[in-house]
Amino acid sequence: MTDSRIQRTIDAVWRMESAKIIASLTRMVRDVGLAEDLAQEALIAALERWPVSGVPDNPGAWLMTAAKNRALDLFRRNKLRDRKYEEIGRDLNTRQEEDWDAALDDNIGDDLLRLIFTTCHPVLSTEARVALTLRLLGGLTTDEIASAYLVPEPTVAQRIVRAKRTLAAARVPFELPPKDELAARLSSVLEVIYLMFNEGYSATSGGNWIRPMLCEEALRLGRILARIAPAEPEVHGLVALMEIQASRFKARVGATGEPILLMDQNRVLWDQLHIRRGLAALEQAERIGRPFGPYALQAAIAACHARARQASETDWTRIAALYDALAQVAPSPVVELNRAVALSMAFGPAVGLEIVDGLTEEPSMKNYHLLPSVRGDFLMKLGRKDEACAEFKRAASMTRNSREQELLLKRAAECAES
């Protein structure tokens, strides 16, 4: 193998194995920062050794053993200094070699779950949670995370260092959350994964190739989570939502990079494999038989669109009912606005207008151009052209996107003409 091929192979192996190695090590050394340092040292050893010796048959076990030996060295050195280290060191020493392989296989699900609950711990800021999760569970370099988030590399590096320190200072245990905290802790994990996905998804095509990678990382993490926490309907709901949204990845931007709205997308470009996997994940959420949370409800809405071969076949009545449910479990002005659109599609613009009129006083909607834009649309359909024209103009003045502005002014002109 050439050196560059070995490099790429080591890189691939690292991405495949690092989360498992760090998770297992954290359980043993009880400190996520130290575990990562040890794993990194093992990686450096691999980078030195493998170009000469070749990639070993079981590279994961090799890295694990190398990291473990470094852990043992460290504990031997620190034994006299700290009783806790002594205890852990003894624990490490008594383990048999084969335990490590077994540990990688048997406990790995639990360890990975503990790790993701740690990196998404509420004691950390949202940015820190995302960065630490990408680093420790996705195996991304700080450089890659920085380019994905369009921030300087030292910012990300700092964020990660500080996050590890915060976790240590707060003495966050490497454990699954207790029952009474599980719902809140799980929702923090799901939020981090979905933020990651949306960051990648909202990136326009071309230009930055690394941003769609965030979608892939998020999907992969979601799938892993669905495997290790299969009893949680919202986990499957999130996977379903991401799979279905990912199915439209290539259809949602035009040739010149302009966004294409869902209803105008060429559905032939939707990825049917993603859709099938999304629908299967949604069924999985259903089978658990607990009420749907916000992710499963949003996935169910996305599924209605995915099932319609043509925009005109969309089951708006069902979508309206799902938005009603979503407004109950996760009320927000944006959900309300979407609910208005769904209800107007199902039952006519007057029904939609009634909901939207209730939102005009909402402070968070004050600068949200979609509110007058949607309201203008309802008014136009109701034949109230003058009012519609004014709303479109108002919406145009509120958006900074020139393409959108153009479109809104065109609609305003159409209202004025007729």
Next chain:
Amino acid sequence: MRFMLLVKARQAAGETAKPPNPDWLETMRSYNDRLEQAGVLLASGHLHPASSGIRIGCGAYGDSTDIEEGLRGKAGADVASFALVDVRSKEEAIEWAVRLPDVGRIGVGEIELRRVKEMPDIF
């Protein structure tokens, strides 16, 4: 990126001298399990013997269609199973293929990796 991992048998698929033993099936199950646990597996399956395969030959301009049952010795008859995987790089696909367990036991001859086109590469 998606890769189709095609496992080709040395002998025609499913027509090896020895029937696959339970150990082997268990090993394969745990391999698929690992793929799934890593969030990589999109679909997988084992194919029935090529002797029960059907070949449909299409003539020029679709004027003649010739259907033949049994694929022994034909091109592609050696494909025994497949897995569709979603990986980050070509190297990761290779790494997974290399880890296919104990391939000798069903007389596997080779593994072929083909990158799957995704929308809109197709157009």
